[in-house]
Amino acid sequence: MNTSSHPLCISPESPWLAPLAGYSDLAFRLLCRQHGCQIAVTEMVSAKGLIYGSPGTSDLLQTSPEEKVLVVQLFGAETSFLVQALERLKAMGYRYFDLNCGCSVRKVVKTGSGAALLKNPQVLIDIAKNILPIAGPGCMGFKLRLGWNTGDNAYLALAQNLEQLGAAWITLHPRYATQGFSGQADWMHLAQLKQELRIPVIASGDLFSAEDALRCVQETGVDSVMFARGALNDPHIFHRYQQLQKNTPSIKTQEEMCLAAQHLYALYCQLNMQKVGLLKMRTLVPKFFKGLSNAKAVRRHIGSCSSWAEIQQVITSEA
Numbered sequence: 001m002n003t004s005s006h007p008l009c010i011s012p013e014s015p016w017l018a019p020l021a022g023y024s025d026l027a028f029r030l031l032c033r034q035h036g037c038q039i040a041v042t043e044m045v046s047a048k049g050l051i052y053g054s055p056g057t058s059d060l061l062q063t064s065p066e067e068k069v070l071v072v073q074l075f076g077a078e079t080s081f082l083v084q085a086l087e088r089l090k091a092m093g094y095r096y097f098d099l100n101c102g103c104s105v106r107k108v109v110k111t112g113s114g115a116a117l118l119k120n121p122q123v124l125i126d127i128a129k130n131i132l133p134i135a136g137p138g139c140m141g142f143k144l145r146l147g148w149n150t151g152d153n154a155y156l157a158l159a160q161n162l163e164q165l166g167a168a169w170i171t172l173h174p175r176y177a178t179q180g181f182s183g184q185a186d187w188m189h190l191a192q193l194k195q196e197l198r199i200p201v202i203a204s205g206d207l208f209s210a211e212d213a214l215r216c217v218q219e220t221g222v223d224s225v226m227f228a229r230g231a232l233n234d235p236h237i238f239h240r241y242q243q244l245q246k247n248t249p250s251i252k253t254q255e256e257m258c259l260a261a262q263h264l265y266a267l268y269c270q271l272n273m274q275k276v277g278l279l280k281m282r283t284l285v286p287k288f289f290k291g292l293s294n295a296k297a298v299r300r301h302i303g304s305c306s307s308w309a310e311i312q313q314v315i316t317s318e319a
């Protein structure tokens with residue numbers, strides 16, 4: 001395994017796939033890469049879990065030579081585990097890293113990790129001081145939300161500090177941790193962050209279509225965009241966004257999503273993950289078909305499918 005030979009070029013033409021716990025596994029990343037994703041982030045990996053060899057951690061780190069630029073996202077609140085995890089990952093050949101400072105899920109924040117770090121900026125700064133030299137220049141970014149509570153815009157001072165300490169990029173999901181996914185992502189903060197930093201700023205938040213992403217770049221001046229739920233609903237979104245930059249808009253079709261689903265299942269099979277793959281397909285396929293004429297039928301029937309053949313029958317039938 002070696003992800004080290006390819007430089008990480010951050011530009012508006014090179015869209016990212018977000019870290020998506022439960023979804024951005026190797027198969028889904030490969031699918032997105034075939035449709036224009038340039039930089040992909042793993043699901044979040046617990047630094048402590050990695051050091052203690054927790055079951056499932058190695059699956060999260062699965063990669064392949066086709067993954068030219070892979071960013072491994074870590075979460076944790078204890079410097080010693082994060083330092084050891086980075087050392088281990090570097091020894092394994094991984095080159096680019098991200099620290100999750102935005103996850104607001106209870107399981108994560110109760111350990112002081114994820115968005116809880118925004119409540120304790122000094123803890124995050126101390127962690128950054130220790131981990132950035134290990135990651136090395138140009139190799140580590142931080143994914144932030146605006147702050148913990150509404151109106152607490154911790155991100156600006158934090159991002160400036162992180163830049164001074166050697167962070168290579170900042171990703172901002174402009175919602176507060178207590179908001180979860182409610183309300184709207186406030187892109188105004190992306191514009192503000194972009195004005196304050198010299199390092200690249202990556203936008204996350206409510207990028208549901210190629211049009212959203214292009215508008216976000218134009219309105220805020222961010223250096224790149226990161227698709228999350230938008231990619232789950234349409235793995236072709238990366239290519240659509242790149243085409244839209246050339247003034248060639250497109251919308252998803254049933255045929256495209258059938259092929260995407262087939263392709264994804266084939267990737268799971270190639271990776272010897274048929275069983276897990278089938279379970280994942282049952283949650284992903286209804287997302288792929290969201291907004292299409294047979295969406296309702298797909299949602300209604302997918303739960304009772306126990307084989308790929310049955311899923312295929314559901315997705316190819318007309319509304």
Ligand SMILES: Cc1cc2nc3c(=O)[nH]c(=O)nc-3n(C[C@H](O)[C@H](O)[C@H](O)COP(=O)(O)O)c2cc1C
Pocket residue numbers: 018019020021022023042043044073100101102103143173185204205206207208226227228229230
């Ligand atoms: C199912 C799901 C899983 C996610 N997992 C992670 C994660 O592991 N790490 C992380 O930093 N953010 C995670 N996020 C947040 C996304 O990366 C992204 O910042 C957020 O969804 C906002 O983008 P969107 O509104 O375009 O979806 C997750 C979001 C979703 C919907």
